[in-house]
Amino acid sequence: MKKVHAGIVGIERKLEEKRKETDQNISMAFQDLNKLMHQAKQMVDLSKNIATKIKEKKGDITEDETVKFKAYLLSLGITNPVTRETHGSGTKYHKELAKQLATILETPIKDNGGIMALTDVYCRVNRARGMELLSPDDLVEACKQFEILGLPLRLRIFASGVKVLELVSHAEEQAINQTVELLSSKGCLSADELSHIIGISVLLAKGRLLAAEEKGRACRDESVEGIRFFPNLFKTQSVG
Amino acid sequence: DESSQMAAPSDFEWPWQYNFPPFFTLQPNLETRQTQLEAWCSLVLSYHKHYKIFSLDVTEVQSSPLFSNSKINRKLPLDALYIVLEELRKKGNLEWLDKNRKRCLIMWRTPEEW
Secondary structure, X not given: OOOOOOHXXXXXXXXXXXXXXXXXXXXXXXXXXHHHHHHHHHHHHHHHHHHHHHHHHOOOOOOHHHHHHHHHHHHHOOOOXXXXXXXXXXXXXXXXXXXXXXXXXXXXXXXXXXXXXXXXXXXXXXXXXXXXXXXXXXXXXXXXXXXXXXXXXXXXXXXXXXXXXXEOOOOHHHHHHXXXXXXXXXXXXXXXXXXXXXXXXXXXXXXXXXXXXXXXXXXXXXXXXXXXXXXXXXXXXXXX | OHXXXXXXXXXXXOOHHHHOHHHHOOOOOHHHHHHHXXXXXXXXXXXXXXXXXXXXXXXXXXOOXXXXXXXXXXXXXXXXXXXXXXXXXXXXXXXXXXXXXXXXXXXXOOOOOO
C-alpha cells in the first residue's frame, strides 16, 4: 500500500491509524493490569491459605514466620486483622513507626499539657513529613504498640470515642484535681472557658470535665446556653 | 411542725439545691443522680406538706415554682420530672390516678404511717 494519499481521504486515514494505535496502547495497558491483578489475586489466595494454616497451629507467641507473613500482607495492601490478630500482634512496620512517633511526639505532647487528640497528632506528623505520609490506619495501629513496647506514650480512648495520646507520666488524677479546683474558684465552667484558662483544646477540656463528672467530682447544668460544669455540691454539701 | 403548716404560703423555705442550676439537669453520673433524686423527692414532699396539697397534675405542675426556678431561669424537663415522680412512687409516697400518668396523689406520709 502506498502511503501517498492526498486530500481529505489521506487525512482521514492518518487519523484512523492514530486512533488504532492509541486503542492498542490502552488495551495493552489494561491487559497488563489484568495480568498484574491476576498475580496479586494468587498472592491473596496464598496468604489466606497461610492464615488458615497458622490458625490450625494456634501459636500465641510472636514467631518470626508470622512477623514475616504480616510484612507480606502489608506490602500487598491486604489487612486481614481478624485472622492475623491472634498470630502476632501488629506488624514490624507499625512497631518501628511507633518508636519513631514516640521520639517525635514526646516534646510537643509535653508542651500541650501531656495530652493530645489523635487527629492533632495526625496533622502534626503528616505536616512534618511532607512525603511518604501516614494513613490514619497506620497511625492508629502504631499507637496501639506504645504500651507493648514500653514507650513513654499511651493511646487512650474516651467514652465518647475520642482517641488521644497522652504521656504515661501524665497523671489523670492530678488533671482532675486541677479541673475541680478551677471549678470551685470560678463557680462553674464550660469546656470552652476551661480550654482558654489552661490552654488546651476544647475537645480535651471537655474530656477533662467529663472525667471529673465520671469520678463524681463535678456535675452538669444543661440549658439553652449550653453545658456548664459545677463542682459536685450534691456530694460535698450536706443534705438539707 | 404544726405551726409551720399554719404559716403564710410565702414562707416556704427552699433547699439550697433549688438555687443550684445542676439540680435541674438529670445527672448522668449514677451516684450523683441518686443524691439528686433524693433531694428532689424530699423537696416535692415538703412543698406539698407546706401548702397542704394532696394531688399533683403533671401538666400544671410543670409551670409551678416547684419545678421551675425563674430566678436562675431553670426548669426541670418533663422526662426528669417523671423520673422524680417514679422515684416517689417507689418510696410509696405517690399513687397514679390514671393510666396515662397525668394526675397523682402525693402522700407526704406513707399509708402505713397514717
